[in-house]
Amino acid sequence: MRALSLLQTLSAYWIHIQGELLPGLDEALDCKLSPRHQQFVSVLGFARVETLLIACLEVPGRPPCERTALARAFIAKAVFNLPTTRVLIDMLAADRTLRRLCGWQRAGAVPSEATFSRAFSEFAASALPQRLHQALIKHTHADRLVGHISRDSTAIEAREKPAKPPPPPAAPKRKRGRPPRGSVTPPKPQRRIERQRTMSLQAMLEDLPRHCDVGTKRNARGHQVSWIGYKLHIDSADGGIPISCVLTAASVHDSQAAIPLATMTAERVTSLYDLMDSAYDVAEIKDHSRSLGHVPIIDINPRVTPGLKQALADEEKRQRLVGHTTAEQRRYAERSTAERVNSALKDNHGGRTVRVRGAAKVMCHLMFGMLTLTALQLLRFVT
Numbered sequence: 001m002r003a004l005s006l007l008q009t010l011s012a013y014w015i016h017i018q019g020e021l022l023p024g025l026d027e028a029l030d031c032k033l034s035p036r037h038q039q040f041v042s043v044l045g046f047a048r049v050e051t052l053l054i055a056c057l058e059v060p061g062r063p064p065c066e067r068t069a070l071a072r073a074f075i076a077k078a079v080f081n082l083p084t085t086r087v088l089i090d091m092l093a094a095d096r097t098l099r100r101l102c103g104w105q106r107a108g109a110v111p112s113e114a115t116f117s118r119a120f121s122e123f124a125a126s127a128l129p130q131r132l133h134q135a136l137i138k139h140t141h142a143d144r145l146v147g148h149i150s151r152d153s154t155a156i157e158a159r160e161k162p163a164k165p166p167p168p169p170a171a172p173k174r175k176r177g178r179p180p181r182g183s184v185t186p187p188k189p190q191r192r193i194e195r196q197r198t199m200s201l202q203a204m205l206e207d208l209p210r211h212c213d214v215g216t217k218r219n220a221r222g223h224q225v226s227w228i229g230y231k232l233h234i235d236s237a238d239g240g241i242p243i244s245c246v247l248t249a250a251s252v253h254d255s256q257a258a259i260p261l262a263t264m265t266a267e268r269v270t271s272l273y274d275l276m277d278s279a280y281d282v283a284e285i286k287d288h289s290r291s292l293g294h295v296p297i298i299d300i301n302p303r304v305t306p307g308l309k310q311a312l313a314d315e316e317k318r319q320r321l322v323g324h325t326t327a328e329q330r331r332y333a334e335r336s337t338a339e340r341v342n343s344a345l346k347d348n349h350g351g352r353t354v355r356v357r358g359a360a361k362v363m364c365h366l367m368f369g370m371l372t373l374t375a376l377q378l379l380r381f382v383t
Contacts, residue, residue, distance in 0.1 A: 069103030158229035215250025
């Protein structure tokens with residue numbers, strides 16, 4: 001019955017959009033909406049920007065530009081996968097249908113690039129797309145039981161200089177030789193992943209580094225690749241629906257963001273299984289997943305135990321020989337959802353065209369794309 005609840009909710013959206021909103025827009029705009037324009041209208045119907053943005057009141061002086069129309073324009077930038085704001089402004093000036101859908105009647109009413117920049121800074125400071133995405137997930141998944149949450153990260157390249165790493169703290173000097181009897185040895189400082197078990201979600205997010213730096217990872221072919229920028233950690237539900245996202249510095253290991261990301265996801269949806277690759281093979285992550293009532297299915301990291309890699313390869317060979325597949329292996333195959341979400345964000349919704357600087361603005365740009373991707377994935381349930 002819970003799965004039907006989500007379907008009924010999405011069907012109500014689609015009936016309103018397809019049966020009432022799109023024909024009315026065709027008549028009002030005196031033109032036939034293209035498929036991409038229809039996608040844009042559908043995303044606006046899901047996002048409901050007006051619920052979080054208040055219309056500008058009458059104040060003395062020059063009236064400010066309507067922030068609701070500017071937010072719609074940034075959603076259009078993600079839907080049409082436009083690389084820069086300058087291209088967006090040119091398209092709004094040339095495309096009468098898109099311009100009127102955003103809220104401007106005349107080409108001369110489209111604001112300048114500086115106005116778009118100021119509005120984007122406001123949206124980044126208030127985390128507007130993050131709040132819209134959170135509200136959409138909570139509304140559509142309130143009565144849904146999610147089977148699998150696939151957790152992974154993706155590299156985000158940025159056009160800014162990497163920050164210099166802070167110098168390591170100086171180790172306290174101690175005298176050579178055996179310590180005197182009765183002396184107390186200071187305890188080792190806790191690792192970040194150990195501290196996270198006793199921290200609130202807000203404290204965990206503030207503790208994660210968010211500056212621009214250099215990241216390195218091994219790709220699917222086994223080669224080392226590096227980039228300058230950030231790393232976006234994503235939790236995706238079945239069907240390729242992004243549930244929650246966390247932005248960190250590029251050098252942050254995937255395991256450092258697992259516990260805050262899992263906590264954030266648990267506040268939004270009810271799920272059963274957590275699917276993660278070998279980068280998350282840490283005891284604290286498994287314990288936290290079980291404490292949330294989930295079943296962690298994590299690929300084994302063979303580098304922890306000598307000889308384990310060969311033993312796992314031999315076991316996999318024997319299973320293929322007899323044609324045996326475990327239940328955990330079948331569920332772990334669902335983790336390909338994370339790869340599809342990563343590629344969809346980068347290829348279709350602005351993940352490769354980050355032209356802003358600073359973690360807040362980069363996150364705002366990516367979350368407009370995530371909001372668009374989430375709405376389109378939800379529509380595929382009913383279409």
